[in-house]
Amino acid sequence: MRRFLFVLSALFSTVFHAQKKPDLIPYPQSVSMQQGKFIIPETLVLNDQLPKEETEYLKKRLGSSVKFKSSSNTAEAHLMHMQLPQPKTPVNAEGDKESYSIHISPKRILISSNTKQGYFLALQTLIQLFEEHKADKEIPAMEIHDQPKFAWRGMHLDVCRHFFTVDEVKQYIDYLAMYKLNTFHWHLTDDQGWRIEIKKYPKLTQIGSKRKESMIGAYVDNTFDGKPYGPYFYTQEQIKDVIKYAQQRHITIVPEIEMPGHALSALSAYPELACTKGPFESATKWGVFDDVFCPKDETFTFLENVLDEVIALFPSQYIHIGGDECPKTRWKECAHCQELIQKNNLKDEHGLQSYFIQRIEKYVNSKGRKIIGWDEILEGGLAPNAAVMSWTGVNGGIEAAKSGHFAVMTPGAYCYFDHYQGDPQSEPNAFGGFTPLDKIYSYNPIPAELNADQAKYIMGVQANLWTEYITDFKQVQYMIFPRLMALSEVGWGTSDPKNYKEFENRVISQFKVLDKMNVNYAKSIYNISGKVSPANNGVIYDLKVSQDPKGIRFTIDGTEPSINSQVYKGGIPVSKSLTVKSAYFEDGKLKSAVSTQEFTVSKTTGKKITLEQQPSENYSFGGAFTLVDGIIGNIRQLGKTWLGFQGKDVVATIDLGQKTNFSEVYFNTLENKGSWIHLAKSAQIFISDDGKNFKMIKEIGKDEIQNAKGKIKLNVGNQNSKYIKLKVENAGIIPAGNPGADSKAWLFVDEIGAN
Template sequence: MRLLLVFSLMISNLFFSQTKPSLIPYPQSLTIQEGKFVIPKTLILNDKLPKEETEYFKKHLGARVTFQSSGSTEKVHIMHMLIPQPKMPIDPQGDKERYSIDISPKRIFISSYTKQGYFLAIQTLIQLFDEYQEKGEIPAMEIKDNPKFAWRGMHLDVCRHFFTVDEVKQYIDYLAMYKLNTFHWHLTDDQGWRIEIKKYPKLTEIGSRRKESMIGAYVDNTFDGKPYGPYFYTQEQIKDVVKYAEQRHITIVPEIEMPGHALAALSAYPELACTKGPFEPATKWGVFDDVFCPKKETFTFLENVLDEVIKLFPSQYIHIGGDECPKTRWKECPHCQELIKKNNLKDEHGLQSYFIQTIEKYVNSKGRKIIGWDEILEGGLAPNAAVMSWTGVNGGIEAAKSKHFAVMTPGAFCYFDHYQGDPQSEPNAFGGFTPLDKVYSYDPVPSELTAEEAKYILGVQANLWTEYILDFKHVQYMIFPRIMALSEVAWGTSDPKNYKEFENRVIRQFKVLDKMKINYAKSIYNISGKVTPSAKGVAYELSTSQNSQGIKYTTDGTDPTVNSPSYKEPIPVSRAMTIKSAYFEDGQIKSAVSSQSFIPSKTTGKKITLEQQPSENYSFGGAFTLVDGILGNQKQLGKTWLGFQGKDVVAVIDLRVKTQFSEVYFNTLENKGSWIHLAKGAQIFISDDNVNFKMIKEIGKDEIQNVKGKVKLNVGNQNAAYIKVKIENAGIIPAGNPGADSKAWLFVDEIGMN
């Protein structure tokens, strides 16, 4: 009897996995029931359904929808009941967006507390109709659903590159598809001012254009020579977009950057700076020293700007930026120094807090709240401010512990301008490596928080910065399919242990994206490579979302064909080689060709330990990345580099046995616009016991500068069991550089020896 029960459960689970809808985000509760709802040629809807939301549903389904008077419900296929909200809701936000759907063979019945809940139910129905339309029937099921997080957001930078009103509306539609409810609109920055302010027309006359734009990799320092702009949104266009979003129950949070990222504004009104200028909108990417000066006329200007912004956007929060504000000009400004003394501020960081608090008081006086990037914590957080934690999770933790609300958007998981596949087969990106599975693995509630503190985590957001995104097709490529992973994380039903099941649902969703002609990334079809230690060095492990038996590869640098060797086990790497791989199906190539070159040395595959760990944003592969036999691409800050902010790299490599060598090499990187500086020095040590180390070589900044970070050191004939390499961070960025007075980044890749 027990065996029969187990067998019955196995059959039941198999049936459920085969019939499980490909809904994203997956509901909190979904129960498949007996029977099917046969999809009629024409859906009859109750005419008392919420009007705007139902029109949205009708528009999606097309001519197959008609309405019938509520006087007769016999033939109605879809009905809705608006439930009175409970007087004492357990979760006000959850109740606001809570809904249920009961699909029976006769009809579909929706219930919700609000029109917003009904709209979310509509999104679920749209996905079900898209999936089951060809079959002509939807399994009977009961869905009970509500989100975990109140803030489920996507950001779009329209300053580096501009997108039309129609494109912004499409972007909002993408959020609605996957039940995201917040659109963070980044409207001002160094490279462009994109919102009409009637009181200050020069903001768009001058600040909405630039003389040219940087192109290609940042290190190339090349420009297109083409004037860009004027590009901006009129206030009437803004109102139109806000209304469009409201119809989809999406809140738009505008961002007006201050006190940094202000060059476009200062180019129009230079009197708001600490120096006389002249200024122009930035043509490069990065961070710039000229920022708003905290004087009376500046605050008057910003208050007038915010007055017009607040009238346009009904959102509770106004985003005031607050990030990446160099203190160089403030240190040199007599007014700023006098302000620090007059208000008993500790330093320029205290002045930043003074600036933010002054703005917050004004925004609060208008019945709104401010939210800013986590640098607004510098010098003390404004009393009622919320924090958007991007540099990692610490900003969110600090905010929550001090009873301030926080939105989690750490770069390591939520920056969609990062690479999502092999950088060599992807469009140029800002850097980093954030594939679909990494986004899906994120938990927005830091483990360091208590249950009470966790209540201050409003939710999660992904950001799309557009330095390297020239058009809307590229926008689509960068957010799809990662927006699906974000949506399920934000909804609270993600399960990283069952990532493959989620990935299968994503692949089934691709049919919908194809119909919509969305240019989505197919990176999950491509071959993923992972370097692992082996007895003779390293091995290269290949995988794909498809059947791994379809992987073909070569080791001589030629492209694989259907006749190339089939991948069966990790490929040993004991010499210089280039491994190329691709996925084949029915004799046809189905993926991009992935390529990886190896240049092994005597450290390759050895055990390595780091005294200090890299930043989470640039930590793919951990310490082993430095001995995997792969040299980092100087133009791509992808998965082959480790990044350390304000930290030295101290690596100890266990060579296992005493090993002879005469050369040690490593690479560092320079990209000052992104605060990345070459190492200021390095030392090489050796040991036989991993306790007593002797220095055998030391070099300074000039020598590293001369070879542009590609450091090869002749250390004479050595014989040791351990080698320690210390690569010194440049420290605090000096005046005259982007990010002055901030901690420099040190990027390092392979540490080898011959």
């Protein structure tokens, strides 16, 4: 009997080992664990019929831990490849190109694929398995059948705000390849710099590739470094080299040439392309500027000549033409533009933008290529064959797909990697927003509003890295890792938000690979994150960490936490103003950054709140409760503590639970015109006992808000009511002379308090 139990125990142990999921990212569509193990030999014998270029990549990636030998003897080969015929009736042409299978048995590894591209993707899976089992030298036997869900799995890099060398761009491409992304969106021109050599127009790089200085620090500081920047650009030979490098990794490079807006660097070199005479210079600060390309014949000749050289360099099917954030101020004041609107029976300046884009599209189509642009190219009507990159939210992609146009989903709320990824107080300065790893992993690129036929027009997903606040490549690494891994699995179609913790464990297992590569990845998931929830007498502050929560220590008196501080055992009640500092300790040592959260408790803190209009998805973290969570917004960090509304008023109703005495109401609003954020136009406070019939008790106008610099504290007299309603009026359409003129202003609001 004892022997039987021993044998049974051994059998279950073998089965358990065989069923352990591999730590792969992106996780394959199908993994079937088998009995047995492939023992990694000191010398891996490669069949000499393997695709050569891709196999050289394998050797480079594993060369430090495995020796290699080629052989024509299939009996002794450890790694073989079976070339499958292309399907006669492909179900998914792009997916079939990228599909592969791996059969790992105790004797050998067999990769099957239709194409070299599929073989290369299989190698990425194989490399991860070798890295995972490098220590024990045993890879469990398994069968993997795999292909991506989405044809476009992209990452973008802005090299205009800050420039990155050819070697750094190649490293970036390597990161994409490691996690099976297949598209590199290279943002090459913008207001702050022109980065691609155009031989016909040498002044683009002689003048447009430099600026006299750069904005530094938080935008609200409005400070500059006083240092000339540039000239920085890529020669056409360098671009050819990068394209070849990407092709070897089966990555398509999509170049972006911005038009009609974001054109200051081009206008600094060729001012005759503007509506006014200039002079112009490349922008030294971030934001949106009124001077744009003028839609006249010489401008189109210029852009067509530029596109000729771009198309000759880049073999990609799509050419990105920008199309975003184009103020119409100059066009409204330009006699030529107004004449063009009349002559072509255009409705307005938005119609002129559509005219501009459609004219460029016809030219690009005549060269056998297609255009893709940010979702503002929908303004005034979408060009007939254009694809849309939906960034302002998901609506651009929905509109495109419903009208039979292809779209790539890249909404800022999920796909902007220039946002904060951890507690903004312990993170490097970032653009704003809050996009942690779990939020990216939760994203589904197929909007629920689309039916099955319409969903076919969603080509895939992409994340964007704008570099206003990213000055060197180490910071690039920090901002994309590990978030790129979440994007990878979303694009592959195997993400499962319900099992996020399991994904997070696989991410942590990948860190040893990044360590080996000396990648400066963010360790935000090791830091403590906090969540505020309503409670009977204030709020509850819950702390979370990826490790054992018993390692959390915290203080509530503002002192730094130590191993001797209070042990976290559950939500921290907050019923009065205090500062919580927390950190994670392991083996008696500090293992995380110290997280600091200040609470300012008032009579509204933790109470029920409703909003008549919802905030923008990019700035909606925590929803309406953010306005009564006891946290005052930090004007330098538009991360977790503010709600942002574009073109909308804030109308918030707070239920105090019972009739309550108060004499002061406070809230903050922001001004940051370079980012289209304007102070409120007015504010009104109302009270009610039944939540239906409200009486206004206070009103202030723009001048008072301006004088208070957005920090509003209002004496409302002695009041006693159950409900408080606050209406904060958006500034509306941004007036001429301001960045983003004619666009909807942003209104940011933080905590609404009462005392």
